[in-house]
Amino acid sequence: MEIKVRVDGVDHKAHAQLIKGTLWVHHNGRVFTMDASTGRKSRKKAGAGGSSDQVVAPMPGKVTKLLVSAGASVEAGQAVLVMEAMKMEYTLKADIAGTIDSISCAVGEQVALGKALIKIKPVSDK
Amino acid sequence: MAKFSRIAIANRGEVAVRIIKACEELGIETVLLHSEADINTRAYRMATKTICIGPAPTAESYLNIKANVDGALAGGAQAIHPGFGFLSENADFAEAVTKAGLTFIGPSAESIRSLGDKVHCKELAKKAGLPLVPGYQGENQEVAHLILEAEKIGFPVIVKAAAGGGGRGMKLIKSSAEAKELIESAQREAQSAFGSPKVFLEKYLDRAKHIEFQVFGDSTGNVIHFFDRECSVQRRHQKIIEEATSPSLSDDLRRRMGEAACAIATLGKYKGAGTVEFLLQDNEFYLLEVNTRLQVEHPVTEEVLGVDLVKMQILTAQGEFVHDPKQVRVPRGHSIECRIYAENPFMGGVPSTGLLGHVEWPEGPGRRYEYGFDAGDTITPYYDPMIAKVIVWDETRSRAIQKMIRVLQDSVVFGVHTNIPYLIEILSHKEFVMGTMTTRFIETYFSEALKEPELSSLDKKIAEGALLQLRGGGTQNQGANTSPWASYWRGI
Numbered sequence: 001m002e003i004k005v006r007v008d009g010v011d012h013k014a015h016a017q018l019i020k021g022t023l024w025v026h027h028n029g030r031v032f033t034m035d036a037s038t039g040r041k042s043r044k045k046a047g048a049g050g051s052s053d054q055v056v057a058p059m060p061g062k063v064t065k066l067l068v069s070a071g072a073s074v075e076a077g078q079a080v081l082v083m084e085a086m087k088m089e090y091t092l093k094a095d096i097a098g099t100i101d102s103i104s105c106a107v108g109e110q111v112a113l114g115k116a117l118i119k120i121k122p123v124s125d126k
Numbered sequence: 127m128a129k130f131s132r133i134a135i136a137n138r139g140e141v142a143v144r145i146i147k148a149c150e151e152l153g154i155e156t157v158l159l160h161s162e163a164d165i166n167t168r169a170y171r172m173a174t175k176t177i178c179i180g181p182a183p184t185a186e187s188y189l190n191i192k193a194n195v196d197g198a199l200a201g202g203a204q205a206i207h208p209g210f211g212f213l214s215e216n217a218d219f220a221e222a223v224t225k226a227g228l229t230f231i232g233p234s235a236e237s238i239r240s241l242g243d244k245v246h247c248k249e250l251a252k253k254a255g256l257p258l259v260p261g262y263q264g265e266n267q268e269v270a271h272l273i274l275e276a277e278k279i280g281f282p283v284i285v286k287a288a289a290g291g292g293g294r295g296m297k298l299i300k301s302s303a304e305a306k307e308l309i310e311s312a313q314r315e316a317q318s319a320f321g322s323p324k325v326f327l328e329k330y331l332d333r334a335k336h337i338e339f340q341v342f343g344d345s346t347g348n349v350i351h352f353f354d355r356e357c358s359v360q361r362r363h364q365k366i367i368e369e370a371t372s373p374s375l376s377d378d379l380r381r382r383m384g385e386a387a388c389a390i391a392t393l394g395k396y397k398g399a400g401t402v403e404f405l406l407q408d409n410e411f412y413l414l415e416v417n418t419r420l421q422v423e424h425p426v427t428e429e430v431l432g433v434d435l436v437k438m439q440i441l442t443a444q445g446e447f448v449h450d451p452k453q454v455r456v457p458r459g460h461s462i463e464c465r466i467y468a469e470n471p472f473m474g475g476v477p478s479t480g481l482l483g484h485v486e487w488p489e490g491p492g493r494r495y496e497y498g499f500d501a502g503d504t505i506t507p508y509y510d511p512m513i514a515k516v517i518v519w520d521e522t523r524s525r526a527i528q529k530m531i532r533v534l535q536d537s538v539v540f541g542v543h544t545n546i547p548y549l550i551e552i553l554s555h556k557e558f559v560m561g562t563m564t565t566r567f568i569e570t571y572f573s574e575a576l577k578e579p580e581l582s583s584l585d586k587k588i589a590e591g592a593l594l595q596l597r598g599g600g601t602q603n604q605g606a607n608t609s610p611w612a613s614y615w616r617g618i
Binding site: 028 | 184293294311314315318319362468473476477478479481483484486507508509510511535536538539540541544546547579581582584585587588589590591592593595596597
């Protein structure tokens with residue numbers, strides 16, 4: 001909805017809407033989002049920040065190819081899985097070096113955004 | 127040929143809406159053939175009749191020839207408009223439509239076979255003496271053989287889907303080492319998007335401009351062109367900004383390329399709207415492919431020439447459209463189109479799906495919007511990420527650019543992320559403003575992910591104030607859609 005917010009005596013016009021806990025705002029020629037509960041700029045939902053021992057779906061889509069199997073060792077940056085969404089392929093890579101601990105998806109499976117697909121046991125983790 | 131009273135639309139999204147509008151203007155009813163996933167869309171609400179032809183995956187609905195033909199018959203249509211993508215360049219579909227006693231709105235199956243199949247088209251072009259980019263278009267689709275052919279051509283080489291378009295099934299191979307993986311990936315994408323894994327190889331021209339000519343064959347088979355478009359701004363081989371006319375052509379070049387475009391379309395006995403695509407490098411042009419269908423970027427041609435290509439397609443299929451030799455068409459002013467994709471530009475362009483919140487496309491002179499979704503509709507992961515097209519017209523190219531930036535800044539899409547910030551960056555870039563961009567413009571000047579600008583303190587205060595107001599007394603802020611589909615997608 002269109003709103004007006006008074007800041008230092010001046011009314012500023014913007015559009016804003018709450019969708020599933022995220023505040024969407026259009027102001028001054030751009031759209032941005034905020035986490036409505038914390039009031040902080042909303043962060044990327046997938047990945048959970050930092051180098052991760054998990055390979056997480058960056059979008060909803062279909063798993064089209066698994067390039068590794070459980071127990072295999074992987075290098076950081078190695079391609080481990082291929083996903084398809086909106087008719088394009090996306091290759092997901094391992095963030096860290098290690099061995100494949102578990103695979104929690106199957107070829108052909110439709111997965112949701114943020115789903116953990118592959119868990120990697122870090123190389124240093126004896 | 128009898129006048130159509132009802133036309134079936136074998137497509138979805140903004141192009142389905144576009145076709146419905148043209149039909150309405152001609153007093154023709156429409157039957158939308160849609161998948162289960164496309165119930166919350168604008169075309170679904172606008173069509174006279176809707177028939178569900180299958181579940182969400184395209185192979186089981188939009189690419190299913192029998193389901194589409196049966197749907198059109200059940201809906202009482204006399205003709206089928208295939209839009210673009212999906213079955214629009216599928217000769218078997220055109221044939222099945224004709225066999226069922228319906229009219230295919232587009233060229234004949236024979237024309238699609240000779241021109242639409244990129245491989246056959248090149249053979250025809252060779253006969254016509256048109257310059258071609260060196261490549262391999264053979265029948266042998268073994269990966270090992272394709273790698274050998276790629277090495278013969280010399281890297282970089284581009285692998286493309288024979289039945290393709292829209293960047294799907296298209297990969298740039300820079301060395302032998304990555305050839306296997308990329309060819310296999312292209313074959314899978316081609317299968318998934320077009321129902322055929324067939325690919326071909328082409329030498330990659332690294333400083334080329336992408337220039338195309340809109341051709342149109344009337345009911346009598348007379349082909350003329352409706353001038354050119356420049357579509358050099360591409361990302362992952364997918365066009366994102368197109369304009370008419372090209373800022374790069376001299377009068378002489380424009381005349382010669384236009385003649386070449388008409389020559390090949392005439393050879394292919396072309397009827398209806400089609401596009402002849404060229405690469406232009408160092409003032410030499412090479413035939414890239416012919417698209418035997420309406421194109422996504424057709425509105426920029428419509429804007430500079432004041433024509434309605436979809437209406438003309440329908441009239442041609444009815445046998446009623448003939449070019450008037452006395453009418454001299456001259457492009458007027460300049461038009462630009464931006465494709466709005468549901469993707470997050472700050473995360474390398476990963477698809478962004480979900481429930482659309484507030485959507486606003488601000489009106490004004492010389493602005494046009496083509497979109498397939500309204501607030502409350504859902505963007506699913508099953509289809510192409512394009513959710514809308516923004517088209518502007520102005521007297522000069524620089525004014526059109528200026529207007530487009532303003533329009534994009536004023537457009538509001540909540541609920542899914544869009545590439546609008548990316549488009550604004552591109553339109554503001556010196557190279558684009560000067561019109562000197564090549565097909566490598568984006569990879570040269572832009573990284574995969576755009577850096578997200580920090581919020582100003584004013585932005586933060588406005589967000590805080592908005593939150594208070596929305597929580598305080600807001601009753602209408604939750605995207606009040608009660609459809610079961612909406613709630614399903616909301617969870618994703």
